[in-house]
Amino acid sequence: MLEKCLRILQAFRSGDRHLRLVDLAERTGMPKSTVHRLAGVLIDQRLLTQDQDGYQLGLALFELSSLVPVEHQLRLAALPFLQDLFMATHETVHLGVREGLDVVYVEKIHGHSDLGLPSRVGGRLPLNCTGIGKALLAFSNDEVRTDFLARPLRRITEKSIVDPARLLRELAEVRATGLAFEREEATPGRECVAAPVLVQGEVVAAMSISVPASAYRMPHLAAAVKTSALGLSRYLRNAQELRHGGPRSARRESDYRTAPRIVSMRST
Template sequence: MTADAVPAQTGRSAPDRLLAVLAAFDHTHPALCLTDISRRAGLTLSTAHRLVGALTQWGALERDADGVYHIGLRLWEVAALAPRGLALRQIALPHLEDLYEATHENVQLAVRDGSEVVYIEWLSGRSAVGVHIRVGARWPLHATGVGLVLLAHAAPEFQDEYCAGPLASFTPHTITDPARLRRELAEVRRTGVAVSSRQVTDDALSVAAPVRGAGGAVTAAVSVVVPHADAQVPALVPAVRLAARGISRALGWQPDEV
């Protein structure tokens, strides 16, 4: 259910109501008046007014000269402390820049949040293929290269649950068959990379590789997205693997050397 469809509810706890106010904002609704916040959060106008006032005073929201509210910088300060957010981005950025210089295509870094992939960094050139990605964007795991990597290395119980659920389709090439998805995940684990072709748009292909933390667990994924028509996958795989390996080492991962 989207924020637009949230019905007014009673009996919710104070934290739930506060979070509902913040959840009213998203990438398609970055600026909201009080009435819109009330409607999207499912709160009475008086309750929304009280909560918005408290959040504005703390700095979680900011009110402009027209009386419209935006997310405040105080939330950015708090979010910067997340180990899978800005901290990871800062560690990974030199390696992402190297990958971009090697390809001059879209380069992405993402983490898993439940059944979705969340993009925490994105580098793009003027001539790179167009993608529906931005920092903070979310997509279902099965539809992207980074998502396939993260899903392939998730707990088996989670994979079973995900494959049993509905698999959203974005193009005729999106994987929507559970059996095919399971085969794809096994291939990702076998080869160490994921190749996602035309799953989100008809003209793009991505190659992704896992990023491991100090303990060896996959904590993120890095990818490069190129035009499908002239994709040179064998040439892209080593570059993506090198970037992922560099980020992993920077995070403290020490692979067993053969």
């Protein structure tokens, strides 16, 4: 029963607000009578709601998501850096982590030109199709990269990289520069630049800025996102040392005020 209920919840995709009973039955492969019965259970638990337009995800899912450790801890630590980055650029900024073969977006601040982006908080996209995904993959261990490249690479747009050799070359460049670029590989007409968030040499997340391809500002944006990612890396590293009673615990250098911040990176 639990597995079937999960299939109903997972039937909702990015952009879905309402799904009819027939839609849920089609996407889950279950009879309408079964979906209707289980949907009633989910409604009782506030995991689904229902109105004249159909079913939609319930508030209890949002409440539960806020308790997930990566959401609660990483997001809270990253928000000041993301807000600085947004204020400096007025473009869409993201924070994401790797889960399996995908990027899962932990936070997103919508910019002035956010139309058409497929990303959403809690949503996921293939690692090879996003700047954040490339940053995460480039700084993961060899075993993760080898496993990912051994599988068929998924395509979202015509410009998505699906050639393993080409992606491997790009990942080597990401490791060398500390920057990952995505050029209309997830959304036509959109580009992004991303940087990894590293703690003790381990990649824990990555952040990015997304802009219209027609408004090329990558040199400015690359410097901005790298500065923010380094600031968050330093904050998390110092916080980790404090928890373990490291050498900086007395100085409390993990205070956000000591971390590097962006004052103004907007292009003129």
